[in-house]
Amino acid sequence: QKEVEQDPGPLSVPEGAIVSLNCTYSNSAFQYFMWYRQYSRKGPELLMYTYSSGNKEDGRFTAQVDKSSKYISLFIRDSQPSDSATYLCAMRAMEGGSEKLVFGKGTKLTVNP
Amino acid sequence: DSGVTQTPKHLITATGQRVTLRCSPRSGDLSVYWYQQSLDQGLQFLIQYYNGEERAKGNILERFSAQQFPDLHSELNLSSLELGDSALYFCASSVERGGETQYFGPGTRLLVL
Numbered sequence: 001q002k003e004v005e006q007d008p009g010p011l012s013v014p015e016g017a018i019v020s021l022n023c024t025y026s027n028s029a030f031q032y033f034m035w036y037r038q039y040s041r042k043g044p045e046l047l048m049y050t051y052s053s054g055n056k057e058d059g060r061f062t063a064q065v066d067k068s069s070k071y072i073s074l075f076i077r078d079s080q081p082s083d084s085a086t087y088l089c090a091m092r093a094m095e096g097g098s099e100k101l102v103f104g105k106g107t108k109l110t111v112n113p
Numbered sequence: 114d115s116g117v118t119q120t121p122k123h124l125i126t127a128t129g130q131r132v133t134l135r136c137s138p139r140s141g142d143l144s145v146y147w148y149q150q151s152l153d154q155g156l157q158f159l160i161q162y163y164n165g166e167e168r169a170k171g172n173i174l175e176r177f178s179a180q181q182f183p184d185l186h187s188e189l190n191l192s193s194l195e196l197g198d199s200a201l202y203f204c205a206s207s208v209e210r211g212g213e214t215q216y217f218g219p220g221t222r223l224l225v226l
Contacts, residue, residue, distance in 0.1 A: 042220075098169050103155060103157075104155065
């Protein structure tokens with residue numbers, strides 16, 4: 001089983017839809033959870049990060065972490081064509097005194113006008 | 114623009130060769146991270162330096178090495194190149210030692226023929 005699993009999609013939605021992006025993980029040591037957005041031919045851009053379980057909201061974006069289920073989500077409300085990109089989840093843990101960073105493979109999202 | 118610069122933007126070389134990729138972090142950032150992104154493997158964390166010292170190691174091959182210089186710029190050296198090393202190589206920087214808020218550069222696209 002991979003440490004971080006992310007459905008690659010692709011996901012296609014109409015403008016204005018609510019989008020739900022998800023990742024599951026197997027390593028209970030992960031404590032920091034991040035979401036990145038990557039436009040084609042660009043570097044990833046940090047959208048949100050959360051520590052441990054709970055919700056965090058930033059404008060149209062909401063990140064949720066459920067550590068008991070080892071499941072994280074990113075919700076995009078009122079999706080816009082400019083949200084079309086690949087979304088990567090990422091997780092961080094400290095193991096044996098060393099930092100461990102693992103990214104999901106990304107979900108490609110297209111928002112159609 | 115994230116403030117992280119990477120050179121060169123594109124690199125074409127032959128198998129067996131050696132190349133050096135360069136990264137300048139954002140002003141004030143002490144941590145530099147290197148990643149490899151390919152279609153089948155997604156974004157793979159390679160290595161992190163913090164203020165000149167190696168801090169974390171990911172899936173970095175022995176043929177690859179990196180360093181961070183006193184002025185905080187970093188170089189990733191790839192040697193004995195193989196076809197499978199063709200990928201996008203990203204550098205990211207952050208002010209803190211942890212990897213929660215990383216800013217990615219535009220990447221170097223490496224093609225090994």
